[in-house]
Amino acid sequence: MRPNPTDWIAQASALLKGHLVTQSSDTEPFLTDWRKRYHGNAIGVALPGNTEEVAALVRLCAAHGISIVPQGGNTGLVGGATPDTSGQSDVISMRRMNRIRSIDTRADTITVEAGCILAEIQQAAAHADRLFPLSLAAEGSCSIGGNLSTNAGGTQVLRYGNARAQCLGLEVVTANGDVWDGLRALRKDNTGYDLRDLFIGAEGTLGIITAAVLALQPRPAAQVTALAAIDSLDAALELLSLARAHLGPALTAFEIMSEVSIGVVRAQFADERPPFSPLPAWTVLLESSDTESEVHARERFESLLALAFERGVVQDALVAQSLAQSQAFWRIRERIPEGQAREGANLKHDIALPLAAIPDFAADAGQAIDQVLPGARLVVFGHLGDGNLHYNVAAPPGMAPNDLLAYQAEIATVVNDRVQARAGSISAEHGIGQLKRAELRLRKSPVELAMMQAIKQALDPHNRMNPGKIL
């Protein structure tokens, strides 16, 4: 059935009490992704105010044969919230559904609507003397519905897991327009299939997450960071192993930065002084979240680093002596993607590998990329503790960054072949969306793809939920 736009618009607008955007000047921000790689069209952008409106809207779209593209803060990196160019779909932006429904400090849970901004949830938790540990670069504008739909990662996964691990229950509007009330605040519940974890990470292709119950954590007494200068990825993994044994669950971050990636920060930010001189091959940022005190955290770091020193694992190290210094250490890490954006176009690969395979992968991929594009700069950084590298490639010195794009497909194949050969992941935390959809088909087994298709068909038989994403 071909949608009848006029009818649908009138009915949707009435249903949403006017919160339907159809003027192209107003819809524009909803039709382009964060990195401006994709641009789509839509019949309208709906801004429902509550779950019942979402459900009624989904039923209305079904009646008119209109597809649905759910959207949160629109900060995704794979085009997962951008409609196709047909103009036959309705973007449903969750931004008006931004209430914190309740917070329970006895059970350490918070119940939030999908449109809540991540940073606001963090603040609400802090206000109640609790921690909501999900933390990532876009936290000031991304929404929790998007975080859950993409199973977001970030800097605290090592200790607290990704978004999935921090969610106890969901409210979802299904592809039929039913409301599934799975808003459970339970730590244990073995009553049938795990629907929650199926909707988490499904990028809006199975239903729309409208609310969630999230787990809160005790606030640590102190957070202290340290930097370590390391001469090889092997040594970095040895330090990780020592740190896990020595600090246990107090180890909340273990981030790595290549010499080239810190070079990018130094070149792009005049105020940034590199922590070690000369720059080591690898700089590791460690964070400890201590339940006792700052002094205790620092002592534990110092004994760890002394041991690592003694064993020749680290060449130099700095333990932050103040909150300001901890923040300065983190800023170097955070400025890498920002510095890359200032340089211009670059090729991003968000990969995960079994930890032990990382040194060999890096040697192999580095060599192969140099054959494709001699002198290409490897801006390698990321969450080593999780086996997750942002294995980014920048233009060789002297090449205009945009000329790099001609090598995009070839270099992605070089990287992904080597990831696949080591049973790694071609998308550790960013998801599939539109960007990696074709690649997914190449990399997954027919058995796995067939099961995903069967589930999609079972829960969204008319392919109305975010078509053209993932599968």
Next chain:
Amino acid sequence: MRPNPTDWIAQASALLKGHLVTQSSDTEPFLTDWRKRYHGNAIGVALPGNTEEVAALVRLCAAHGISIVPQGGNTGLVGGATPDTSGQSDVISMRRMNRIRSIDTRADTITVEAGCILAEIQQAAAHADRLFPLSLAAEGSCSIGGNLSTNAGGTQVLRYGNARAQCLGLEVVTANGDVWDGLRALRKDNTGYDLRDLFIGAEGTLGIITAAVLALQPRPAAQVTALAAIDSLDAALELLSLARAHLGPALTAFEIMSEVSIGVVRAQFADERPPFSPLPAWTVLLESSDTESEVHARERFESLLALAFERGVVQDALVAQSLAQSQAFWRIRERIPEGQAREGANLKHDIALPLAAIPDFAADAGQAIDQVLPGARLVVFGHLGDGNLHYNVAAPPGMAPNDLLAYQAEIATVVNDRVQARAGSISAEHGIGQLKRAELRLRKSPVELAMMQAIKQALDPHNRMNPGKIL
């Protein structure tokens, strides 16, 4: 199609190189559940030796229209691994597939076959100076395939999560007889739907788990336990809150035992001396897993308990001064179900509630049960830190335990109504199996049941995998 037993037996026996049991004297142990509540029949009990044999067997069963009942250590509490009485199904016991395929101390992962006994995995981890924290009463005979298929809980969930949280990847034989190789050793992987967590907890109704990659943890430097005497459930929750803030992730267990439940232990085990005299209304067992030392663990406990004392939250407390004393504290807790078994029949309810709802639930349910069966003894114990109570009911003094069974349905309704009213779970860790299948239909919303049915239909369209369980 009506199965032809003779053909199937000949072909299955050839395929399994003789590892097919059909004599009733040999099949008997596979056809009855642990609690002897269910007894079924089977065409045969297959004992495959590797994944390819499992896959070929599933295809053979499909060709003959024979249903499949996967079975691990056969220690489940809900009849999930017992076939129906039709004699039309094949029990597939995984016990011969008990190899530890590999252990990787760099990545802290272990890859095991489904038939591995849980205690053997714990030992292999300890041998490599790591911890595999999944721990439960049946660990000496239950298998990891069963633990994953039922998403087992146990005593360390508070810190390490249930079986689901400890599994990184799976190998599964699907209902078609395909092998899904999802044996990933990755901490992060956002490439499509979360099939792993769908098979975990599905109780063998969607496919057969044949192997898994599990996450290992650093071994704590010391584990110390403490007991606290508490006068109300409200105070117990306050102690939990204090302990979480004070010990953070070092708090690895928080178990509660009612006065009546310790009374059962005292009555059934002549050598058991109660820890507090007179017995308090509630005794809490806390466990700390410390990354520093036993002395440090004890100091942290002492400062926590001093604070709790000062605030009037605990009436008395004991910190174990040796490993032997820690084990003695745990033994009291472990002897409760054993003591109940010695007493005879009792009514078990494995429930979870949002933490804040527990005191009110207990008051309400206790009163209602007393109206149904005056003097009924409430043997309440379990994993309070997870909101999970074993809310068991024993016969009033003077009543023969077997006479209690006449009240089973009525008391279950009293309990489950009050669990449902507080958005709790009627099966926190034991699963659904046959035992709670009818109850599940009463307690879940039509929307949720319809989604589960759709998924079952998608992945097992001929309803061959463990029919009659869960749905």
